[in-house]
Amino acid sequence: MTASSVSQRTSSVIHEYPPSSRTTSGNALPTHRGATPASSSAEPTASGHRSGTTTRPTLTAARTAGRQSTLSGRWIPAFAGMTKWRAGMTRLRGRGRRGPAPGHIHCRVVSEPAYPLLFSPLRVGGLELRNRITLSAMTTGFGFSEGAPEAEALAYYRARSRGTALATVGFSAVAPEGRVENAIAWLWPEGAAEALAPLAEAIASVGAHPCIQLGHGGRQVSPDVIGETPTAPSAVRAGAHVRIAPRPLRLGEVEEIVVAFGRAAERAVGSGFAAVEIHGGHGYLIQQFLAAESNRRTDRFGGNSVVERSRFGCEVIEAVRKAAPELAVVVRINGSDLVPDGLQVSDALVAAERFAEAGADAFVVSAGVYGSVPWTIPLLDDPEGAFLDLAAEVRRNVDVPVIGVGRITAPESAEDALRAGRCDAVGLGRALLADEDWVAKARDGRSERIRPCIATVEGCAGRLQYGEAISCSVNPGVGRETSPPLERAEVPGRVLVVGGGPAGMEAARRAAQLGHDVRLAERADRLGGALHLAAATPGLGHLTRLAGWYEGELERLGVTMSLGSEVGGAEDLAGFPADYLVLATGARTAPEVLDGYEHLPAWTLEDLLEGRASSHGTWHLIDPVVVLGGGGRALATALWCRRGGYRVSLLSAERIGHDTSGLARRAYLSRLAATAVRGRASRITEAGVEWLDETGDRSVLPARSVVVAEPLRPDAPAALAPRGGQHDGGPNAAGVHTVRIGDARSPRTIGDAIAEARQVVEALPALAG
Ligand SMILES: Cc1cc2nc3c(=O)[nH]c(=O)nc-3n(C[C@H](O)[C@H](O)[C@H](O)COP(=O)(O)O)c2cc1C
Ligand code: SF4
Structure with missing residues (x-):
């Protein structure tokens, strides 16, 4: 069974609100209220190249043939070589990255509001x-x-x-x-x-x-x-x-x-x-x-x-x-x-x-x-x-x-x-x-x-809930309204962002807003990265809306995008004179080394949700399932399996929901009906996952398949990282000033990735000095 066929098996609906919806008829608002209304692709993705447990789709096709940008239907040469890419840049330069290009201005003069009832008194x-x-x-x-x-x-x-x-x-x-x-x-x-x-x-x-x-x-x-x-x-x-x-x-x-x-x-x-x-x-x-x-x-x-x-x-x-x-x-x-x-x-x-x-x-x-x-x-x-x-x-x-x-x-x-x-x-x-x-x-x-x-x-x-001030995962400006608006850079820099997940997209957007000359390279054939993976799980499907929003904004700001393009080594940069390199290549699940993986089919979260085969080369989850991990990713994966009709247990060395708010944790657990235990996996047997609690007692969680959702490890190409591993950025082996952001720096939430991207980009002129 493929990932998509698993999701079609949805049979258990745990969450029962809202009650059956009542429809209310009537097209106009009553006048007593004073109202006057005016009137999954089968093609392997580039991201699969690094992770596949058993299948390793090759990037050759993408690297040599280029890909159609999903953004505007225009053709962007991929990284067959820098020359091609630069040619693409040159063609796109005329689109005006410092302002909307002619024909791309979204605002229009409207004679009546698009939502007449909403804008009626x-x-x-x-x-x-x-x-x-x-x-x-x-x-x-x-x-x-x-x-x-x-x-x-x-x-x-x-x-x-x-x-x-x-x-x-x-x-x-x-x-x-x-x-x-x-x-x-x-x-x-x-x-x-x-x-x-x-x-x-x-x-x-x-x-x-x-x-x-x-x-x-x-x-x-x-x-x-x-x-x-x-x-x-x-x-x-x-x-x-x-x-x-x-x-x-x-x-x-x-x-x-x-x-x-x-x-x-x-x-x-x-x-x-x-x-x-x-x-x-x-x-x-x-x-x-x-x-x-x-x-x-x-x-x-x-x-x-x-x-x-x-x-x-x-x-x-x-x-x-x-x-x-x-x-x-x-x-x-x-x-x-x-x-x-x-x-x-x-x-x-x-x-x-x-x-x-x-x-x-x-x-x-x-x-x-x-x-x-x-x-x-x-x-x-x-x-x-x-x-x-x-x-x-x-x-x-x-x-x-x-x-x-x-x-x-x-x-x-x-x-x-x-x-x-x-x-x-x-x-x-x-x-x-x-x-x-x-x-x-x-x-x-x-x-x-x-x-x-x-x-x-x-x-x-x-x-x-924890007595902290609010902000917003997608809008880190909340709570910072008193900060003076940033000026556009006096001397625009050339910024190459590698990785089109939330951190990379925000970095590119912010850099372009500040007047920099921005190029975004993403190895998959669409922008979104981790957003699409998370969006495959129940309750997070709307994350694709955020990816869509970024696509629109980046296009509007004139950011040049190259999809299906891997930037993995200094040779990829050789022909491109970037002043700043922003590495936003995300993170991947790095399964712990355990004895016994040969006993049960196992997937990393990425492999499972992207429809790849298990460690046994099989495609079907088999009931019951143990998910290794206890953070938001593990909870979302467990819910995905549960909605597919499987019994699920979570095994986590840390608190269940350790990286989520108490509210999200409660929302997941109320929908899950899963066993959740705190301990360390010690080995995998034919009967399931053997684990140790904090006193060292040994038990077995029954399983016939295993999904590894944690831990996550940054996935930044070492060849491009700042020399000496400087955390706050520095020149890499090619001499380009480089910063790592988001999960590529340290795996965290989407909100953390976006906030960090913005903060790092806003500091770019300082890096120039
Ligand atoms: C950060 C936050 C603080 C809130 N504080 C209040 C409050 O002080 N009083 C209240 O009646 N509702 C409060 N709410 C609930 C909101 O008013 C609203 O009813 C709820 O968030 C659902 O609307 P929404 O989906 O548009 O956010 C709060 C919601 C949020 C997100
Ligand atoms: S995006 Fe997240 S943090 Fe921002 S308002 Fe919505 S729920 Fe709150």
Whole structure:
């Protein structure tokens, strides 16, 4: 069986959300909402040359005949020799690498927006929204000191709000014991209105209505953050992350929190905010009152029905309305908690009706709590628009606008959701982290230029979990908005990037943006490298979108590409006067030396996913399978095998998920149903993989085939590496200043590779000196 036929055997679907999708009919947005809509190749790949366990496709054809570039249909001679390549360069030079070539300018003058519903106005309370795009509330883990915004937060919000109609500042605490993180806005201190005014001003300065999320975390607050035991409606522990039982709130304390929400709204209005978003979802305090599982109270804030348990939320909304009648009041609710004993859709509808009666001007419909799967932030194979069915349900039951949120990444899907009447506006979170120009690109009909979010949360929410500031795996500029924009190089250098994976593509893109003369050589017949390998596993298929985005950007920037071209030795450089060589040749699995490989068919991850034969020359995985490794690659491979119908065990010397965030780890494990053990493989037998635990005890994991996913070793050609192995770069044997980046330097995540590529390239002029 080949790799592709394995994947066709998909039989076990472990992950069951979303429930059967309900379709919502209707082509126009209802007028009560104030809307006025304007209207696998069989050919061996070059990369197989180095890795194949049994089959070693030759590069001869690629090297001598050249390959068709996948980028524009133009023919680029491959490395038959430098002369040919340079000839290719010369022909392409006229395409204008310092700006788009004639005929390649993507922006166009549009008489009407490409997404007419998305760019139509909407009324929320007393506010006129200029379009239907909102910045979803996101904490950042940076930019606030003692609850007041610093320059970093102002610059971040200015960048993220650009073009949106309503931009919401992430979770902001109404009381000290309700803080979910350290670096957030505080709304309880007396000086809060003054302290937060620059934040409202920053958002308003780019034309968006400033909104701030009012929250209290209740039992989902860490004692490490607040320095005391968290409080909640009842002494029931949260499902995940916070490990201690909360202290039940006394009646008077509940009433004080209601007052605190009102006072926070007053401060918000004093700061210049036009709207507030009351956080009634995600398992925070208002949701804890709503759910029977967390609210066992017998006073007026408890009760057997959702109507009774919604009292706290209603009083909060009324207090906010009363304290600041001029504010638009948005309420975030869960359409479902996505846990068996949490709020279900029917409960959410009741709560939404009650909250609308209490004064909500609009709802953001989200889902999930700390212990749910999917989590509040959809990832892996959670679908585009993951929570839109829930938004549609709520929308049918309330008379105010509903904002849909949850992995809405493409303008097309936002427009479709509006057209189908599933929501009245969209909330974008990670899409605006990945590309702060999302709105402008959508508005101008340049959606193919939007840098896609890859939804692994490694660079954003995954960091928050460890108390770190967010950035973004595909956009390392997140959190660095205060850095002055880099000037184009005064003296452009000639940069040769070898390797077209994420690090190489980012290096080439950044170097071209900075005005350098860039050539990118990739031995495979397409760009993407490790992205394509990862994209073959479940939940990461959208990584091909990132590869596609880079292709488009590199072409637009005039980077000269040579596909199917191996640059492995100094002779390949001889005829090319490059000032800088960037080695981004990635890494490969380097199986440990073990006795007994002859007993069972074994594949490296690359061989398996690229459809090559096993160490036995066979093509079929045989059940059961042991995957050696415990990082993200191993988890993704195990899930791939599992989805193919195989029983899987993971054996890892390190912690399972050692190189992933806790969120990604949990997402994988919840989908996997695999045995995972921690120990060292000692040998392979006919019965399976023998392993030793930390005490030296010996066991056997039953297996009839083995996949080796770890360890990874850098795969940079030694002949081109900097002399003396200098880590930060230096001249190589050919005298060309050379740096190694990404996995070729040290195997890490895609985000690390991209961030490093950018950093190294930005330092290029310094290297010249
Ligand atoms: C880094 C990060 C921080 C977040 N912080 C908040 C928050 O403070 N309040 C909130 O209601 N949701 C928060 N969310 C959830 C988002 O608002 C949004 O509902 C979720 O990410 C799904 O939307 P998306 O797929 O467009 O990112 C956060 C999400 C991320 C990625
Ligand atoms: S870090 Fe990843 S999930 Fe988060 S916004 Fe960036 S690409 Fe998306």
